[in-house]
Amino acid sequence: MSDASTAGFHRGSLDDAPVRVVSARANLRTRLTNLWARRELLSSLVFSDIRIKYKDSALGLFWSMLAPALTLAIYDLVFSVILKNGIPNFALYLFSGLVVWNLFQNAINMATGVIVDRAGLVKKVSFPREILALANVGAAVIYFAIQLAVLCLFLVILGHAPAWNYLWILPFSFVALYLLTASIAIVMSAITVYLRDMRHLMEVVLQLWFWMSPVVYSYEKTIAAPLHAHGIAWAYFLNPVTLIIMTFQRIFYVQTSVMSTVTNGGIINILPKWPMSTYFYLNVSMVALMAALFLLALTIFGRLEGNFESEL
Amino acid sequence: MTTVIDVEGVSKKFKIHHERNQSLKERLLHPRSGTTEVFDALTDINFRVSTNETVGILGHNGSGKSTLLKCICGVLQPTSGEIRLRGNLAALLELGAGFQTELSGRDNVYLYGAMLGFSKKMVDAIFDDIVAFSEIEHFIDTQVKFYSSGMYVRLAFAVAVNVNPDILVVDEVLAVGDERFQAKCIDRIRTFQEEGRSILLVTHQADQVRALCDRAIVLDAGRMVANGPVQESLRIFREHLLEDAVELDRTGAQVDMSIDSVTTRSGSFDVRSGAGMSFDVNITTHSAYSGYFMMEVFTRSGLLVSRSDAQRSPVNLRPGSNSVGVDLPQIPLLDGVYDVNVGIVDHHGTVIAWRERAASIQVTYDGREGGIVELGASIRQQ
Numbered sequence: 001m002s003d004a005s006t007a008g009f010h011r012g013s014l015d016d017a018p019v020r021v022v023s024a025r026a027n028l029r030t031r032l033t034n035l036w037a038r039r040e041l042l043s044s045l046v047f048s049d050i051r052i053k054y055k056d057s058a059l060g061l062f063w064s065m066l067a068p069a070l071t072l073a074i075y076d077l078v079f080s081v082i083l084k085n086g087i088p089n090f091a092l093y094l095f096s097g098l099v100v101w102n103l104f105q106n107a108i109n110m111a112t113g114v115i116v117d118r119a120g121l122v123k124k125v126s127f128p129r130e131i132l133a134l135a136n137v138g139a140a141v142i143y144f145a146i147q148l149a150v151l152c153l154f155l156v157i158l159g160h161a162p163a164w165n166y167l168w169i170l171p172f173s174f175v176a177l178y179l180l181t182a183s184i185a186i187v188m189s190a191i192t193v194y195l196r197d198m199r200h201l202m203e204v205v206l207q208l209w210f211w212m213s214p215v216v217y218s219y220e221k222t223i224a225a226p227l228h229a230h231g232i233a234w235a236y237f238l239n240p241v242t243l244i245i246m247t248f249q250r251i252f253y254v255q256t257s258v259m260s261t262v263t264n265g266g267i268i269n270i271l272p273k274w275p276m277s278t279y280f281y282l283n284v285s286m287v288a289l290m291a292a293l294f295l296l297a298l299t300i301f302g303r304l305e306g307n308f309e310s311e312l
Numbered sequence: 313m314t315t316v317i318d319v320e321g322v323s324k325k326f327k328i329h330h331e332r333n334q335s336l337k338e339r340l341l342h343p344r345s346g347t348t349e350v351f352d353a354l355t356d357i358n359f360r361v362s363t364n365e366t367v368g369i370l371g372h373n374g375s376g377k378s379t380l381l382k383c384i385c386g387v388l389q390p391t392s393g394e395i396r397l398r399g400n401l402a403a404l405l406e407l408g409a410g411f412q413t414e415l416s417g418r419d420n421v422y423l424y425g426a427m428l429g430f431s432k433k434m435v436d437a438i439f440d441d442i443v444a445f446s447e448i449e450h451f452i453d454t455q456v457k458f459y460s461s462g463m464y465v466r467l468a469f470a471v472a473v474n475v476n477p478d479i480l481v482v483d484e485v486l487a488v489g490d491e492r493f494q495a496k497c498i499d500r501i502r503t504f505q506e507e508g509r510s511i512l513l514v515t516h517q518a519d520q521v522r523a524l525c526d527r528a529i530v531l532d533a534g535r536m537v538a539n540g541p542v543q544e545s546l547r548i549f550r551e552h553l554l555e556d557a558v559e560l561d562r563t564g565a566q567v568d569m570s571i572d573s574v575t576t577r578s579g580s581f582d583v584r585s586g587a588g589m590s591f592d593v594n595i596t597t598h599s600a601y602s603g604y605f606m607m608e609v610f611t612r613s614g615l616l617v618s619r620s621d622a623q624r625s626p627v628n629l630r631p632g633s634n635s636v637g638v639d640l641p642q643i644p645l646l647d648g649v650y651d652v653n654v655g656i657v658d659h660h661g662t663v664i665a666w667r668e669r670a671a672s673i674q675v676t677y678d679g680r681e682g683g684i685v686e687l688g689a690s691i692r693q694q
Contacts (some may be wrong), residue, residue: 021397
């Protein structure tokens with residue numbers, strides 16, 4: 001025990017030790033401070049989640065790539081080969097959007113039931129409960145990173161250079177994606193405690209959401225014109241995932257600043273013809289908006305958290 | 313002395329749903345069906361715990377002691393009021409609740425440490441101590457799902473006590489493990505006390521409180537009914553137990569009984585070690601009662617010296633005043649003051665009447681043996 005005291009345990013006066021308050025309702029600032037203070041728990045949970053998921057599987061993390069790869073192959077076959085949608089290098093287009101979507105969907109699917117599933121822990125051990133949902137988002141981010149690495153490998157193999165000059169917008173887009181996913185994950189994890197049906201409902205909602213996002217089709221090429229005709233094109237961009245997916249596609253799929261690609265002699269638009277500054281401003285605004293959403297999510301979670309004990 | 317736990321005006325209400333409609337359909341179709349009752353688990357609790365203090369929380373099942381503890385640990389949020397904590401807190405609530413059974417013991421030590429709020433570096437430094445204390449060296453890399461329940465609990469206890477918390481909260485967990493491991497745990501708690509840390513011990517075992525605590529808090533139906541010296545709190549605890557026992561009496565024949573006094577014929581409770589002593593216990597009862605007499609003798613530091621065998625001491629009490637004679641043929645105790653608790657119990661051992669510290673025996677001893685009891689060892693060289 002003696003060496004423990006030299007390893008950073010303060011024994012001495014407790015007068016200067018910080019005071020923690022347990023009260024009916026923690027304000028937002030306290031919630032954020034508590035979350036930050038327990039970041040080490042977050043990383044422990046993320047890695048233990050991943051370790052548990054692939055504990056007894058021979059191929060381990062490889063599975064986290066195999067499933068998306070299969071999805072990719074099927075969509076590519078269906079849309080590019082069978083339906084002949086005419087988007088060149090469709091596999092890359094698909095992959096750029098799918099990495100974003102997979103993060104979003106994996107995290108929310110996992111987090112929706114997490115508090116109900118870990119009721120034993122929630123009722124016995126003290127920690128900020130939203131960390132459970134955030135751990136799922138964290139695990140999804142790890143899988144996202146692996147898939148992104150595979151995407152980069154693809155680019156190298158195919159000799160397809162990304163839009164280097166747009167690359168610096170990627171962090172903004174990623175932060176927006178993280179905050180959006182975390183917000184929904186946190187709120188859903190709490191709501192599911194009260195309404196267990198949410199798990200099933202969320203699966204349906206996510207499917208609908210997937211088709212409302214330009215992952216397997218191109219917005220510009222397919223639905224932009226009819227929406228513009230009715231003057232409701234803005235409605236499509238209310239889906240925050242859309243902008244993030246388009247930014248990823250702009251960076252990884254479009255090689256040069258040319259927005260249109262020539263196929264069979266014709267010219268088609270695949271992505272909106274925004275200049276770089278538009279991508280930048282839109283993404284920065286999205287980060288700000290999503291940060292506000294994240295704070296709102298924490299507040300909602302705090303409201304719902306009080307009665308967990310009697311519902312679990 | 314610094315206040316490490318400050319509980320101020322804490323109340324906790326639970327909503328109890330009498331019909332649980334958790335599916336969306338049910339909620340939409342019958343939004344108002346089912347009734348919700350509010351249950352007051354805790355009502356306006358106020359107390360403080362300082363460094364260098366071991367406080368017992370006593371209460372029988374349903375008195376709110378676990379709720380209070382969960383509030384202090386931050387597992388539950390009080391409905392109103394506030395708890396302020398200073399320093400690290402490790403809680404031994406339901407040991408091993410934070411364990412992931414799919415992970416190895418080693419991974420779980422780190423995960424549990426993180427749950428308790430300790431960094432990986434801090435756990436690294438004490439990892440060997442934890443493993444040594446838990447005595448499961450060979451199985452530390454085995455998945456926890458293959459552990460026996462004893463190993464499981466030992467590992468959890470080892471983590472909680474080795475992370476060197478400033479405040480240790482213990483909830484009836486000392487009943488785990490074999491006797492040797494229990495002794496080790498008690499030993500560790502005593503070390504904590506010597507180091508000036510604060511301990512909050514929740515139990516319904518009066519012996520543990522006597523042996524370990526400086527002060528005791530008694531909860532009854534969510535209210536704090538005592539907060540003071542151990543002996544005084546134990547008396548109140550027993551009284552509340554009795555009140556409840558009367559309420560629960562199914563036969564309806566309430567036993568209205570009190571132990572009025574304990575007297576000796578000589579008028580003095582002073583006795584020489586090795587000599588005998590007799591005293592009378594004066595009991596008033598409203599109606600006739602057949603039960604058993606029980607007596608406990610404690611040292612002033614709260615160590616149980618002896619508890620009499622109630623089953624061998626049946627008594628038939630008549631309505632009115634009764635006197636029960638107690639003969640102690642030979643008292644082998646050494647110098648000191650010993651407190652005597654006396655009571656009447658029924659055949660299940662449930663207390664009917666009790667008097668805490670009914671008498672104090674003053675023992676004088678001329679010999680040179682130390683401790684509390686004279687064994688009179690004689691030595692022969694062979």
